[in-house]
Amino acid sequence: MALRELKVCLLGDTGVGKSSIVWRFVEDSFDPNINPTIGASFMTKTVQYQNELHKFLIWDTAGQERFRALAPMYYRGSAAAIIVYDITKEETFSTLKNWVKELRQHGPPNIVVAIAGNKCDLIDVREVMERDAKDYADSIHAIFVETSAKNAININELFIEISRRIPSTDTNPPCGGKGFKLRRQPSEPKRSCC
Amino acid sequence: MAQPEGQALAGPSDRQRLFPSQENGAGETCFGVLGGPEPLLRLQRTWGVWQIPELGVQGAEALLKSWPPGSFLVTGHDPSQVLVLRTGPSPGEVNTYQIQKLPGGVSLESSNLCMPDLPQLLAFLSASRDVLPRMLLLPPPTPGPREQHTVPLQIGSVQLNTSGSVLSVVNKLYLETHGGQGVKQATPETPPETAKKNDPAPRNPRPHRVSWVEGPLSPEINHPGPALASLGEEEKDDDKDEEEGPEDVLTSHIRVLARARSSYVARQLRGFQARLISNAGGPHRPGDPAIELLQDVRHLLTDLQDHLAKDPHVRTVFGSRGPGVPQKDKDLGPAVEAALCRAVLAPLKSALWTQLRTLRAPELRRLRRRQIALRLGAGPPGAQGEGPEGQGPAPTLRSRIHSRLGHLHAACAPRRKVALLLAVCSDIYEGLASGENKEPQGADAFLPALTEELIWSPDIGETQLDVEFLMELLDPEELLGEVGYYLTTWFGALHHIAHYQPEGGRSPQGLSSEASASLRQWHRRRTLQRQGHSRAQAALPFEEPWGIETVPRDQR
Numbered sequence: 001m002a003l004r005e006l007k008v009c010l011l012g013d014t015g016v017g018k019s020s021i022v023w024r025f026v027e028d029s030f031d032p033n034i035n036p037t038i039g040a041s042f043m044t045k046t047v048q049y050q051n052e053l054h055k056f057l058i059w060d061t062a063g064q065e066r067f068r069a070l071a072p073m074y075y076r077g078s079a080a081a082i083i084v085y086d087i088t089k090e091e092t093f094s095t096l097k098n099w100v101k102e103l104r105q106h107g108p109p110n111i112v113v114a115i116a117g118n119k120c121d122l123i124d125v126r127e128v129m130e131r132d133a134k135d136y137a138d139s140i141h142a143i144f145v146e147t148s149a150k151n152a153i154n155i156n157e158l159f160i161e162i163s164r165r166i167p168s169t170d171t172n173p174p175c176g177g178k179g180f181k182l183r184r185q186p187s188e189p190k191r192s193c194c
Numbered sequence: 195m196a197q198p199e200g201q202a203l204a205g206p207s208d209r210q211r212l213f214p215s216q217e218n219g220a221g222e223t224c225f226g227v228l229g230g231p232e233p234l235l236r237l238q239r240t241w242g243v244w245q246i247p248e249l250g251v252q253g254a255e256a257l258l259k260s261w262p263p264g265s266f267l268v269t270g271h272d273p274s275q276v277l278v279l280r281t282g283p284s285p286g287e288v289n290t291y292q293i294q295k296l297p298g299g300v301s302l303e304s305s306n307l308c309m310p311d312l313p314q315l316l317a318f319l320s321a322s323r324d325v326l327p328r329m330l331l332l333p334p335p336t337p338g339p340r341e342q343h344t345v346p347l348q349i350g351s352v353q354l355n356t357s358g359s360v361l362s363v364v365n366k367l368y369l370e371t372h373g374g375q376g377v378k379q380a381t382p383e384t385p386p387e388t389a390k391k392n393d394p395a396p397r398n399p400r401p402h403r404v405s406w407v408e409g410p411l412s413p414e415i416n417h418p419g420p421a422l423a424s425l426g427e428e429e430k431d432d433d434k435d436e437e438e439g440p441e442d443v444l445t446s447h448i449r450v451l452a453r454a455r456s457s458y459v460a461r462q463l464r465g466f467q468a469r470l471i472s473n474a475g476g477p478h479r480p481g482d483p484a485i486e487l488l489q490d491v492r493h494l495l496t497d498l499q500d501h502l503a504k505d506p507h508v509r510t511v512f513g514s515r516g517p518g519v520p521q522k523d524k525d526l527g528p529a530v531e532a533a534l535c536r537a538v539l540a541p542l543k544s545a546l547w548t549q550l551r552t553l554r555a556p557e558l559r560r561l562r563r564r565q566i567a568l569r570l571g572a573g574p575p576g577a578q579g580e581g582p583e584g585q586g587p588a589p590t591l592r593s594r595i596h597s598r599l600g601h602l603h604a605a606c607a608p609r610r611k612v613a614l615l616l617a618v619c620s621d622i623y624e625g626l627a628s629g630e631n632k633e634p635q636g637a638d639a640f641l642p643a644l645t646e647e648l649i650w651s652p653d654i655g656e657t658q659l660d661v662e663f664l665m666e667l668l669d670p671e672e673l674l675g676e677v678g679y680y681l682t683t684w685f686g687a688l689h690h691i692a693h694y695q696p697e698g699g700r701s702p703q704g705l706s707s708e709a710s711a712s713l714r715q716w717h718r719r720r721t722l723q724r725q726g727h728s729r730a731q732a733a734l735p736f737e738e739p740w741g742i743e744t745v746p747r748d749q750r
Contacts, residue, residue, distance in 0.1 A: 007674055010637075019636025038616055039623035041637040042679035059679050062641035069693070070641075070686035077674065179492055179669035 003046070003053045006166060009075040011099045012084035013092040014063035017118040020149035021084060022058050025159060049163035056159060071099075072106055080112040080162045087117045087146065090127040100140055112165045114143035116158055121148040233317040233332055240333040240596075242652025244316075247271045248559075249566050254278040255288045257570050264331030268293070268312065275312070277302065281327045289327070302326075334589040444529055447511045448502065448537040458501055463538060466494045470545060484553040488666035491546065495534055495667070502530045535607035543606050550659050557692070558655035564694045568649045587625030587647075595621050595647055603656045608667050611660055612677055619680050622647060637683070645687040658688050 010018040019040050026045045046055040061067075061074045075081055083099045085092040096115065103111060115137045117128060130146055137144030143161045145154045237244070245268045246254070254267040258280040266279045273295040281287045292303040299310040305325045309315035320330040451459040469490060502508045503526055512526055551558065587595070595618050602614040622643050626635045648654060661684045665673070672678060 005674060014638045019638065022636070038619050038676065038680070039626075039640060040635060041640045041683070042676050044675075057674055057679075059682075060637035062637045064638065064642070067641055067686070067690060070689060073682050073686050073689075179496065179667055179672070 002051075003055055005055045005057055006079040006162075007057045007059060007077055008162065009078040009081045010058065010060045010084065011071065011075070011081055011103075012063055013086070013089075013095045016063065016084045016086040016089075016092050017149050018063065018082075018084045019060055021082070021116060021118060021147060021155060021158070022060065024149045024152055024155045026058075045159075047159065047163065049160070050168075052168070054163050054166075056162075071102065075103065075107050075111070078108060078111055079166055080114060081107065082114045082116055082158065082162075084116045084118050085128065085133075086119050087128045087130075087133075088119055088122050088125045093117075093128045093133065097136070100142070104140075110167070112143070112162055113140065114145070114158060114162055116154075117144075117146040118149060120146040120153060121151050233320050234313055236332050236334075237313040237316050240652065242654075243333045243650065244268060245312075246566055246569075247275075248563060249570075251276055251278060251290055253566070253570060255290075258288050259285055262331060263287070264328055266316075266330050268316075277316075279326060279328075279330070291326070334593060444508070444511055444533040445536045447508065448530075448533050452537060459498055459538075462494060462498060466490060466542075467545075470542075470549060484550055484662070485666065487546070487549060487553065488663060491539075491542075492667050495531075495539065498534055498538065499527070499530055502534070503527055532607065532609075535609075540606045547659065550663075551655070554655075554659065558658065561654055561658060561688065561692045564691050565649055565654050568691060568694050587622070587643075591621055591625050592647070592650070596651060599651055599653065599657060602660055603653060608664055611664055612668075615660075615664070615684065616677070616680060618647075619644070641683060641687060644683060645690055648684075648687050648691060654688070654691070657684070661685050661688065 010022065012018050022043050023040055026043045041060045043058050043060075044055060045058075046053050048054075059074050059078070061071055081099075081103055083096050083103075085096045100113065103113060115133065117130070117133050133146075134144050143158070143165065145158050145161070147154045147158060149155065244266065247270060249257070249267065249269045251269060254269045254276075255278060258265055258267060258278060261280055263280050263282050266277060268275055268277055270276050275293040277291040277293055279289050279291065281289050293312065293315075294301050294303055296308055299308050300312055300315050301308040302315070302319075302325055307315075307318070307324050309318060316330060316332075318324070319326060320332050323329050448459065451457045452463055454460050470487070508530065509526065512529060598614050598618045598621065602611055602618070605611045605614060619640075622640065623635065626639050626643055648657065651657065661681060664677075665681055665685065668677065668681075673681065
């Protein structure tokens, strides 16, 4: 079974729960090797999708306004971007629309965009209507889910949908070996016995 | 197996190892000179914190206003350097002192005391006021690479009586001048440290010669050194590439090839050295000469790696290594890489870095200026809520980070540099960890914390060059994963610092069109390479986002 490495970039305002979504996605696995080796800003998880293994390489970004200029460094080369907003804060949904514009202008051409309305467990204090968010996502052909990292709602579904949207391929692009490898093993196309 | 820091074997502490206890037989503990080598080492290791040549006196005064009394900065360039000292708690209590360059060394204006160099003068002034209204408060200790066993600073001697209430500094200069009135002259058999309590130094010597500290020994003078256990583990475990190991025979073989005039390795190396020298005149090609130079390094190393991996002689040497060494073919690649780093890259490093510093001089100056501006806007390093990016880690953790950065700058092999860079990231997460919260912190917390560490780090320019070096040398496949993520984050934090606007107090809200274009070009170039089209990169120059001021104004 072929292994594909998929770079996924997380975007969204600070405090919307970007890291929490990823942590929930990764932590809920029974795989003992999924814990971050350094911290939660970069995490990986491998899932099976049809006849492929998809290894998600998840790049978290800082949502503070002062770091917004750095985003292109993170989303370049991404197969997908998850833009997270907080359903209890209208302004985070406005910020999300700016991220979509930026990705459309400067992001990779075939990037899969997913919109995640986090904290859906806090329906009492909702400020962004699900219908409005869904309509907006449809208008830009993006994946849409409302999630709760706290209650593990729609977390796996979000990544399954990303796997579904990413075009299928048999092998990794060939690597010309034009730089120093840090891994000890040779970098042949990776195969799995399962 | 390495032990956790908190469970070290029963034995001497790091403090005891660094500064062994010395009982002189009279019930006194002699600290050698100024509490052993620590003040001088601390000054040497925190050079970038206390010496800021570009900062004017007014800027230094503004910065010191929020720091505790005794804090100091040295500004200006040799020979017109100035010591700026916070003398008291009130806002206006900041004094300046001209540092005089004398034939025998340096001294403060109106002082008769002369020391061989600036760190030694400041080390003395941290234990003795001389002409100052108060002693200097040293920055927190930051142990540097392989500096744990430095010879003690020979200024004078420090004596502490058994009650711990009086510290006397016996200055050799005083002894030479006055012939030791009331002080037994130390003979070669009796070092100054062993002067007995019944032969005290005079209580009222001439001014500016000997200072006295009444009361208990200041914690600033006898500051316990930071725990070095984890650093030792990191030294042992992080990277085996630069150790003399079983692959050393391979390194020797490659060194021989590099010296043999007719060998492929020697020819490639000579070609690179010629290009390195020809670049010395400055930028002369379109694009970014620094990046082209690093591309050249990468091409040299990967080309030699490919060539040597196929060389039957190398395979023979590799196969003839001693017993207990795995001889599988798949281990040849990493072994050749490690040997190349030792035999080819290490000898080139000094010239390469000199050239990179020259080519990057304007950007590095700008980065340093912005770093200083950000420090000016902050309180003391790591002060709660006052740092430009929030609260810094504990002083011992910051010491460890600075130490690792020192090792990072000194390292040569990319694998070693990466291991140290990731170790710093790990330290930063450790500083962010908060009690019961099991959920790790993400980029919202990590990037500001990293930025804060870089703002207070010495040699920020060297860090910038290291990050660039790694981004260019590593395989594009590596840059998708964890290493790529953290390199990008360091690059981003440095970009943020370089574009800090003192007026607005924040970085620009969007990348300029030039910077955006250059990022796309960088990605495209590395992607093309990944697909084996390395020729295509020549037409794709790359200006780093932090270097966009280099774009000619008429093209903006």
